Amino acid sequence: MKHYQGEAHDALAAISQAQRIAFGPMLFQASWCLRETGVLAYLERCGRQGATTAEIAGACSLSEYGVGVLLDMGLGGGLCHLEGERYVLGRVGRYLQNDPMTRVNMDFTQHVCYAPLAHLLTAIREGRPEGLKVFSPDWETIYPHLDDLPEPARASWFAFDHFYSDWAFQQAQDKVFGYEPATLYDVGGNTGKWAISCATRDPALRVTILDLPEQLALARPRIAQAGVADRVCGHPVNMLEAEGPLPGEADIWWMSQFLDCFSHPQIVAILTRIRRHMKPGARVCILELFWDRQSFEAASFSLNATSLYFTAIANGNSRFYHSKQMYQCLREAGFHVEAEHEIPGPGHTLLVARPLPGGQ
Missing domain, CATH: 3.40.50.150 (Vaccinia Virus protein VP39)
Known part of the structure; x- marks a missing residue:
């Protein structure tokens, strides 16, 4: 509770945060693409010297255009920063690439939650997991059908569940x-x-x-x-x-x-x-x-975000x-x-x- 007592933003910070929320899905998908295409891994190998879009494109079999739009979005998320014209991996990018908890969370969000959360408003209004119909129109809750989830949603669900309970x-x-x-x-x-x-x-x-x-x-x-x-x-x-x-x-x-x-x-x-x-x-x-x-606000944030999985998808x-x-x-x-x-x-x-x- 201590994390959420009182106003946390002045006017400038508030409007900046509002824009980050408005375009949040774009940042998530760009980050996902940077991880899955190997761009983050390549930048990590490049170390502090970083790499140009041309070098990254050649190493990752992408177009310079694709690399550019993804990394420029990544700049706003702190995944990377610029040294002249060279992109250098930042701390946030390193966590997205290497941290087991972050990888499990991203996979769960992408494979299990992302498309179903488009139905969150209906789920809130109706009190039913309306997003579950993305996987099947006949399921009432997710629990009897966990083994029936299509891959990679099934693997990501179990990895997410086990990561937090096993610990x-x-x-x-x-x-x-x-x-x-x-x-x-x-x-x-x-x-x-x-x-x-x-x-x-x-x-x-x-x-x-x-x-x-x-x-x-x-x-x-x-x-x-x-x-x-x-x-x-x-x-x-x-x-x-x-x-x-x-x-x-x-x-x-x-x-x-x-x-x-x-x-x-x-x-x-x-x-x-x-x-x-x-x-x-x-x-x-x-x-x-x-x-x-x-103990950490990020943990409270993550739990409250996961609650929306229960709302839109689970039950x-x-x-x-x-x-x-x-x-x-x-x-x-x-x-x-x-x-x-x-x-x-x-x-x-x-x-x-x-x-x-x-x-x-």
């Missing part, structure tokens, strides 16, 4: 294993990476993935390949079916970047359903990215939440937070919650 897994796992669980439920287990990791770490642990049948089908071959099929199984379930039965033997109910896939009322319904099936002494562990808990009604809203959801569902842990890296928070005494 926090080890440290979060240390906290979870401190409770010495014998049985763990991975709610919304996706491809099974967390379940497999936990079962590999503790040979006595039994893990059940609670997810849609389509997601369990994705996880099953990975579980078999990891050699833990005797201790990791799947329970097909739609967690939005509030009255449906659930197994109830887990010591830990784990959710990693799962609840951000649902609206506030849906989160309350899911948590309430879980609470009704928890055995005494069990805990809920929630690993999430909260936009108000980020039309979820987002990355402010931490206070998640606390409110837990209270409404009859939980209290007994511990919270800030996980260094992309900025995850691990909430450990238990049912309130006397909850119904």
